[in-house]
Amino acid sequence: MAAVAADLLAWFAQTGRDLPWRRSGRPRDPYQAWVAESMLQQTRVETVLPYYDRWLAAFPDVGALAAAPLDAVLAQWQGLGYYRRARHLHAAARTVVADGWPHTVAGWRVLPGVGPYMAAALASLCDGVEAAALDGNALRVLARLSGEEGAVDLPAVRARLAALATSLLPSGRAGEWNEAVMDLGATICRPRKPRCGDCPVRGHCLAAASGRAADLPVRRPRRPQVVEDVAMAVALAPDGRLCLQRRPDDALLGGLWVFPDPARLGLDPAAGWPLLAFTHVFTHRRWRIDGRLHPIAVPPPEADDLRWVRPDALDGLALAAPTRRLLAAAQRAQYIW
DNA sequence: AACTCGGGGGG
């Protein structure tokens, strides 16, 4: 089985992707690697690229991140989703400033937002620790290699694949191996239409041998989404300011700004002018949003979670995606500008 | 083991 690692590393040396968070060389700069891994959770590389560059410009090192206010951190993250990741980065930055960078899997694992995958990836990339990082790519590659028929989201199956990954790990080159597996999963061993003909390890792959690569890995079915009706009031004050409400910290879209529920402002939802009705889809939920424009003669007072903001001052706020969509509709209709 | 937590790209 050592041949698997040799073939994969040889392929990686030639075709490895040139990604910005790889440019700090090896061993990897811990701050840059940590930011990248945080952004990449459940998020495609192409999506992360612009966020990553802006982030490093705004927070060049861990000290700058630790010193920044949370709202500035969330504003940099807006649109990326899973906003807890930004909170965790912010909180962990202050721990790192106090205690220094981790150098082991267990050390990384203590930081908030660092789970099994990130701890292994960061320890191997930054300190050469011999740990196998299992992300979605690795699970798919390993399931196909070994012909694993069990659902990979089951802990027992993951444990089997983790053991396989550990057994394949080439001594002294764990960081390269982890990245090579992920690149293979992203470019060759893709979820759909795997390019087995171009695969450097097809000679070791049970799924390729039986022509079943496209049928693996098996995943458990997802349960249906909950549908909720959400009313959003684009409340417009006489001076042109808009009313925004901050979502509770521990809630869905926690800490982001949305157009408020009409009831929060004492408005009759039906009284507004229809602006835009659309569906915003989350992983496990779907909001049927009815956005209406409400001209307000006497604006209700501001509160901790309620602000009246000039349209040109919205840039510094972390706006949820549905907020941006309604804002764009209001601008198109020339209600605001 | 099941649920929660975003948003977008691509078949």
Add this chain to the structure above:
DNA sequence: CCCCCAGAGTT
């Protein structure tokens, strides 16, 4: 419409 993406935390 569907799937899945360089997962982690909570219950």
